[in-house]
Amino acid sequence: MGIREVAKLAGVSVSTVSRTLNETTYVKDETRLRVLDAAHRLNYSPNAFAKGLKSNKSNTIALVIPDISNMIFPKITQGVEKVMRKNGYITVLCNTGEDCGAEQDYIKFLTGQRIDGFIFATLTKNTAYINELRDQGIPVVLAGRYNDESIDAIGVDNFKAGYEATKYQIEIGHQKIVFVMGNPKLCLYEQRLAGYKKALEDYGLKFREEYVLYELYDSISLYSQTRKLFERIPDIEAIVASSDPKAFMLMRALRDMGKDIPGDVSIVGIDDVEFSSIIDPPLSTVAQPLTEMGELAAKKLIAQIKHKEKTGKLMEPTVDILDVKLIVRGTTRKRRQNESDRHKFVELEQ
Amino acid sequence: MGIREVAKLAGVSVSTVSRTLNETTYVKDETRLRVLDAAHRLNYSPNAFAKGLKSNKSNTIALVIPDISNMIFPKITQGVEKVMRKNGYITVLCNTGEDCGAEQDYIKFLTGQRIDGFIFATLTKNTAYINELRDQGIPVVLAGRYNDESIDAIGVDNFKAGYEATKYQIEIGHQKIVFVMGNPKLCLYEQRLAGYKKALEDYGLKFREEYVLYELYDSISLYSQTRKLFERIPDIEAIVASSDPKAFMLMRALRDMGKDIPGDVSIVGIDDVEFSSIIDPPLSTVAQPLTEMGELAAKKLIAQIKHKEKTGKLMEPTVDILDVKLIVRGTTRKRRQNESDRHKFVELEQ
DNA sequence: ACTATTCAAGAAAACGTTTTCATAAAATAG
DNA sequence: CTATTTTATGAAAACGTTTTCTTGAATAGT
Numbered sequence: 001m002g003i004r005e006v007a008k009l010a011g012v013s014v015s016t017v018s019r020t021l022n023e024t025t026y027v028k029d030e031t032r033l034r035v036l037d038a039a040h041r042l043n044y045s046p047n048a049f050a051k052g053l054k055s056n057k058s059n060t061i062a063l064v065i066p067d068i069s070n071m072i073f074p075k076i077t078q079g080v081e082k083v084m085r086k087n088g089y090i091t092v093l094c095n096t097g098e099d100c101g102a103e104q105d106y107i108k109f110l111t112g113q114r115i116d117g118f119i120f121a122t123l124t125k126n127t128a129y130i131n132e133l134r135d136q137g138i139p140v141v142l143a144g145r146y147n148d149e150s151i152d153a154i155g156v157d158n159f160k161a162g163y164e165a166t167k168y169q170i171e172i173g174h175q176k177i178v179f180v181m182g183n184p185k186l187c188l189y190e191q192r193l194a195g196y197k198k199a200l201e202d203y204g205l206k207f208r209e210e211y212v213l214y215e216l217y218d219s220i221s222l223y224s225q226t227r228k229l230f231e232r233i234p235d236i237e238a239i240v241a242s243s244d245p246k247a248f249m250l251m252r253a254l255r256d257m258g259k260d261i262p263g264d265v266s267i268v269g270i271d272d273v274e275f276s277s278i279i280d281p282p283l284s285t286v287a288q289p290l291t292e293m294g295e296l297a298a299k300k301l302i303a304q305i306k307h308k309e310k311t312g313k314l315m316e317p318t319v320d321i322l323d324v325k326l327i328v329r330g331t332t333r334k335r336r337q338n339e340s341d342r343h344k345f346v347e348l349e350q
Numbered sequence: 351m352g353i354r355e356v357a358k359l360a361g362v363s364v365s366t367v368s369r370t371l372n373e374t375t376y377v378k379d380e381t382r383l384r385v386l387d388a389a390h391r392l393n394y395s396p397n398a399f400a401k402g403l404k405s406n407k408s409n410t411i412a413l414v415i416p417d418i419s420n421m422i423f424p425k426i427t428q429g430v431e432k433v434m435r436k437n438g439y440i441t442v443l444c445n446t447g448e449d450c451g452a453e454q455d456y457i458k459f460l461t462g463q464r465i466d467g468f469i470f471a472t473l474t475k476n477t478a479y480i481n482e483l484r485d486q487g488i489p490v491v492l493a494g495r496y497n498d499e500s501i502d503a504i505g506v507d508n509f510k511a512g513y514e515a516t517k518y519q520i521e522i523g524h525q526k527i528v529f530v531m532g533n534p535k536l537c538l539y540e541q542r543l544a545g546y547k548k549a550l551e552d553y554g555l556k557f558r559e560e561y562v563l564y565e566l567y568d569s570i571s572l573y574s575q576t577r578k579l580f581e582r583i584p585d586i587e588a589i590v591a592s593s594d595p596k597a598f599m600l601m602r603a604l605r606d607m608g609k610d611i612p613g614d615v616s617i618v619g620i621d622d623v624e625f626s627s628i629i630d631p632p633l634s635t636v637a638q639p640l641t642e643m644g645e646l647a648a649k650k651l652i653a654q655i656k657h658k659e660k661t662g663k664l665m666e667p668t669v670d671i672l673d674v675k676l677i678v679r680g681t682t683r684k685r686r687q688n689e690s691d692r693h694k695f696v697e698l699e700q
Numbered sequence: 701a702c703t704a705t706t707c708a709a710g711a712a713a714a715c716g717t718t719t720t721c722a723t724a725a726a727a728t729a730g
Numbered sequence: 731c732t733a734t735t736t737t738a739t740g741a742a743a744a745c746g747t748t749t750t751c752t753t754g755a756a757t758a759g760t
Contacts, residue, residue: 002745002747003746003747012709013709013710014710014746014748015710015711015712015748015749016708016709016710018747018748018749019708019709019748019749022748024748024749025707025708026706026707026708026709027707027709028707028708028709031708031709045458045461045462046462046746046747047403047462047464047745047746047747048408048462048463048464049399049400049402049403049406049408049464049745049746049747050399050715050745050747050748051746051747051748052398052399052715052747053397053399053400053403053714053715053716053717053746053747053748054714054715054746054749055715055747055748056399058398058399059463063443067428068424068427068428068431069424069425069428069624073424074418074419074423074424075419077418077443077445078417078418078419078445081444081445082445082447085444085445085456090442090459090460090463091442091443092410092440092441092442092443093413093431093441093442093443094431094435095427095428095431095432095435097432106435109440110440111395112395112396112398113398113409113410113440114397114398114399248628248629249628252628252630255630274419278598278599278602279598279629280601280602280605280629280630352715352716352717353716354716362739362740363739363740363741364716364717364718364740364741365718365740365741365742366740368717368718369718369719369738369739372718374718374719375737375738376736376737376738376739377737377739378737378738378739381739396716396717397715397716397717399715399717400715400716400717400718400745401716401717401718402717402745403715403717403718403744403745403746403747404717404718404719404744404745405717405718405745406745
């Protein structure tokens with residue numbers, strides 16, 4: 001089942017078989033046909049190990065993500081895989097479980113496996129070992145993080161996302177706006193928070209530390225923290241959640257406290273995961289183009305790989321920032337003038 | 351950076367280096383230390399291509415799924431990847447997009463890439479090319495489907511899932527129970543439907559074809575179909591959805607028609623995806639252990655791979671069926687005695 | 701008609717390992 | 731003290747390709 005068998009059946013040398021199959025130089029039409037036929041008859045498929053050994057190419061890339069069951073990553077993954085497959089690359093999945101150590105181990109292991117390139121969608125700040133990878137000449141692109149100009153990246157405008165979400169809440173009349181913060185180690189949350197602050201500032205509202213709710217530990221803790229916050233400050237009017245899943249958790253907590261959404265609290269998220277449009281009421285949110293991000297990251301990586309194959313060097317890194325877009329759905333609502341108006345409104349609706 | 355450099359630095363032959371690194375036969379302690387030190391100093395990592403060429407092992411498996419952004423697959427994927435990584439295997443992700451042709455292309459391509467084994471979580475009935483794969487001696491395990499005893503598989507008891515969901519609706523007093531059917535090409539839906547029918551029968555209820563709602567095309571169409579069904583048969587009391595995402599879509603449609611859940615319609619799903627517990631009200635559903643399914647499939651595949659390495663043959667295939675469990679949450683509710691009672695109830699609550 | 705050039709195809713080297721074969725020293729047995 | 735076994739290592743073959751080096755035939759240029 002090797003190339004030798006094909007050669008024998010076609011009555012040519014192995015070199016000729018290789019040449020026809022790889023279309024590398026001249027081979028007479030008549031011979032080519034014989035070879036192709038033989039290869040087909042023997043159901044020949046070249047040994048990837050041998051090929052790789054010569055070419056030092058695996059046609060395999062690694063997608064490193066923290067947690068595939070976190071809703072934003074399947075979309076990114078889908079985009080990456082699709083583009084890779086179309087271009088003849090295989091995608092290996094590395095689920096690091098948000099564990100930096102595991103990530104490094106994985107990288108070390110994969111480097112030995114001669115991976116052609118890496119896409120990192122992990123979101124921690126520490127990029128030392130990632131830069132190292134690039135310094136070794138291995139193509140790397142970051143998806144969803146771009147704290148560093150020294151590496152190729154596709155990101156979204158997280159600052160704008162935070163800004164737009166907040167701006168909208170302000171423009172529909174809210175002033176007491178809580179920001180739900182995520183893990184501060186991830187710069188995307190910092191950027192979103194910065195956007196929130198800037199919007200407040202631009203509209204002459206004062207930033208108050210007690211209005212930002214930090215997600216400590218996990219999303220369960222967010223539930224109890226929400227209740228505590230609303231007990232302390234009952235007149236909160238609006239919420240900007242730094243991610244959709246956080247918005248879901250808050251909606252849950254609020255509902256359990258007897259609050260109506262958007263009647264009592266106007267909520268806007270950031271992400272636009274698939275579920276945001278399915279829940280009731282559908283979540284208003286700032287959408288980031290996740291699948292597109294994956295696709296672009298994949299294309300960028302392929303471009304680097306090809307360039308490296310040709311020239312032996314990597315291109316200068318660039319970072320592309322994708323735009324975000326506010327989608328108004330059912331969880332946001334104009335502020336009513338005062339309490340008495342509000343009751344009127346409620347009665348009217350029933 | 352090859353083994354030769356290590357050998358030179360350690361002052362030994364390449365054979366000795368290989369032997370120390372693979373711990374295959376005798377090598378003097380003193381020599382071993384020298385080699386290890388040299389390898390470490392040169393940051394040596396063996397070339398996977400060369401290794402594979404000799405051993406015919408890639409330490410790589412392929413996970414074939416229809417759609418990673420379909421909520422049940424990230425969980426399975428997570429389970430597979432975790433076990434694989436722990437055992438030194440790499441997982442390549444194959445997202446076929448429910449397209450059988452693409453799947454076959456992918457398989458052909460991967461077979462050439464010398465993949466050690468396959469896990470299929472795709473759910474179509476046609477297994478001809480999968481059986482072929484096994485006949486070629488390639489380890490294969492199916493996750494989530496088990497229509498065939500000739501291949502290793504991990505499945506869930508889909509019949510029981512349909513049965514338990516229906517049984518519960520009956521036991522809390524409902525009689526007019528709609529079943530929402532999925533793609534009939536997937537045997538898991540057929541099995542769930544069979545469970546529904548059997549439960550009806552066991553409780554002396556008649557199966558009515560007009561009570562099963564077929565998801566034609568996509569989940570969007572399900573929305574309009576739901577409305578049509580309830581216009582035609584307004585007194586439906588309960589719904590058994592053959593998957594949680596379908597339940598979500600129905601809840602949406604029902605809500606838009608002004609129906610209260612579970613007040614007017616009692617709904618139970620099957621799957622227990624992460625979101626089911628997050629939405630409001632949280633979905634009652636029959637849970638299948640998705641992550642566990644992935645883990646077990648991975649373990650089974652590894653067992654086959656190891657066995658094949660040792661004996662050159664595959665073990666007799668076995669299929670394991672995991673149990674499912676009804677989780678009662680907020681979308682199900684006991685039937686009230688009659689219409690007048692019902693109005694009373696509603697008033698009381700307000 | 702004789703040399704360049706292009707076309708066509710085989711022989712053999714190379715890729716970086718592992719593994720077999722060979723050999724020698726050391727340990728053990730009789 | 732020799733004969734065998736065990737321990738330890740090097741040389742070389744093998745894995746299945748691609749690619750360089752040759753060589754030969756055909757075509758073209760004067």
